Every structure is written in structure tokens, then in C-alpha cells.
Amino acid sequence: MASQIILAALALLASSVAAHGGLANYTVGDTWYRGPDDPLEDQQGKPWMIQRIWASIDPIFSVNDTGLACNTPGTAPPSYIPVAAGDNITAVYWYWLHPYGPMSVWLADCGESCEDVDVNQLDFFKIWEAGLVEGNIVEGIWYQKQFQNWDGSPDLWPVTIPSTIKPGLYIIRHEILSIHIEDKPQFYPECAHLNITGTGTAVPSPEYFARFPGTYKEDGMSDS
Numbered sequence: 001m002a003s004q005i006i007l008a009a010l011a012l013l014a015s016s017v018a019a020h021g022g023l024a025n026y027t028v029g030d031t032w033y034r035g036p037d038d039p040l041e042d043q044q045g046k047p048w049m050i051q052r053i054w055a056s057i058d059p060i061f062s063v064n065d066t067g068l069a070c071n072t073p074g075t076a077p078p079s080y081i082p083v084a085a086g087d088n089i090t091a092v093y094w095y096w097l098h099p100y101g102p103m104s105v106w107l108a109d110c111g112e113s114c115e116d117v118d119v120n121q122l123d124f125f126k127i128w129e130a131g132l133v134e135g136n137i138v139e140g141i142w143y144q145k146q147f148q149n150w151d152g153s154p155d156l157w158p159v160t161i162p163s164t165i166k167p168g169l170y171i172i173r174h175e176i177l178s179i180h181i182e183d184k185p186q187f188y189p190e191c192a193h194l195n196i197t198g199t200g201t202a203v204p205s206p207e208y209f210a211r212f213p214g215t216y217k218e219d220g221m222s223d224s
């Protein structure tokens, strides 16, 4: 991602879009997995919860914020979404209204359990990304704009779980980076717990690992 170029162009962008949105629930095939209906409601103790709790639809502004991993407070849920390697999982957003900036999806292997992990120490690896679909970064169409519906119906973001991945318990992390305001990137990360099944053995090599915070720097993206 050419962060410098993006930042240089931000001055040209209109900054009037004020509404945010969030990842409300997930689907695998025909099965729905509920996230919080109301992010401000206390979700603790709900046995069906598969998403890490996010308390606000407001963006994260600091590249050092511990919420950059799995939002704030990021409290672990008790359940996992079962998904087979090679299948799609679709993130369902409501009221997404920002048009500019990249979107990415990451996985991290939790080991024995995702409930006890320190999400800031997990090694995430990217399985999906999208930026500009056509045109230049100011006037062109970003995937972020293309994926949203303007009629109030849910915005669907499907990604494929790598077919050869080693099965196990993983965190899936969806991130939208919105850059419509000059020098003020807005991060919107949300996480859920996955139980990936399959017969694969693939694991990413360490050069693909990223930690949050740690991966982003104020003047661009870190190489390490």
C-alpha cells in the first residue's frame, strides 16, 4: 500500500462524511452468527457470542492503540464460528458510509484457545486485501465504496478461508482503514473466533506475521 501517496492526496479529498459503521454479524453458507445487536449493550455471558466486543462505532486514530488488534474493549467471546478451510465467511456491515481507503482481512492462530490469548501479542497474517478498484486514489472507486449499499441493506464482505491452512482455532480480524480526512486515518478493526476444520497443513512463514499495534507507523507501513 502506497501510504505516502495516499497521505499526500488526502488534502484533496472532501471530508464531509461523518457517519461510521461496524461489523454486525457473520455468515457461513446459510448460517448466521450474531455479533452484538447493540454494541453498547453488555454482551458478557451470552453463550452464542463469537465476536470480540466493540463498545463504539467510533474509529481508532492512534497507530499505537492497543484496540488496533481487536477494538475496545475486545473482550473474548465464549464461542467459535465453525468453518471449513476453503469455505467463505461473509462479514455483514451495517451503515458503512465511508468511501476511501483499503480493507484487509487477517488470521491469527490462537493455539489451544482464543479466549486466553493476548491479542496484541498474536501473529496475524493477511489473507485478503482490497484498495482501489479503478481510477486514481482521489477520483477513483475504492472497494470500500463499492462494497457498501446506500439503501440501508447490509454490506456483504466475503472472503475465502485458505483451503490448505492447518485446522485449529483462529481469530479473524477485519480491518477498514478510512482516509477521507487529511492526516487523520481512521482504523475500524473487528475480530471473531473461528474453529477452522480441514486436512491442510499450511502455516505462513514468519515474514508474513504482523502485530497490532506495531504494524502501522504514522509515516507509513512498517516492513517488519
Ligand SMILES: *[C@@H]1O[C@H](CO)[C@@H](O)[C@H](O)[C@H]1NC(C)=O
Pocket (backbone or CB within 6 Å): 024, 025, 032, 033, 034, 035, 036, 037, 038, 092, 094
Ligand atoms: C445482523 O445484525 C443486525 C445489526 O446488529 C441485526 O439487526 C440483525 O438481526 C442481525 N441478523 C442476524 C440474522 O443475526
Ligand SMILES: *[C@@H]1O[C@H](CO)[C@@H](O)[C@H](O)[C@H]1NC(C)=O
Pocket (backbone or CB within 6 Å): 062, 063, 064
Ligand atoms: C507511537 O509510538 C511511536 C514509537 O514508540 C512513537 O514514536 C509515536 O510518537 C507514538 N505515536 C502516538 C500518536 O502516540
Ligand SMILES: *[C@@H]1O[C@H](CO)[C@@H](O)[C@H](O)[C@H]1NC(C)=O
Pocket (backbone or CB within 6 Å): 088, 158, 159, 160
Ligand atoms: C467467496 O468469496 C469470494 C471473494 O473472496 C467470491 O469471489 C466468491 O464468489 C465467493 N464464493 C461464494 C460461493 O460465495
Ligand SMILES: *[C@@H]1O[C@H](CO)[C@@H](O)[C@H](O)[C@H]1NC(C)=O
Pocket (backbone or CB within 6 Å): 080, 082, 169, 195, 197
Ligand atoms: C472445533 O471443531 C472440532 C471439529 O468439529 C471439534 O472437535 C472441537 O471441539 C471444536 N473446538 C471448539 C473449541 O469449538
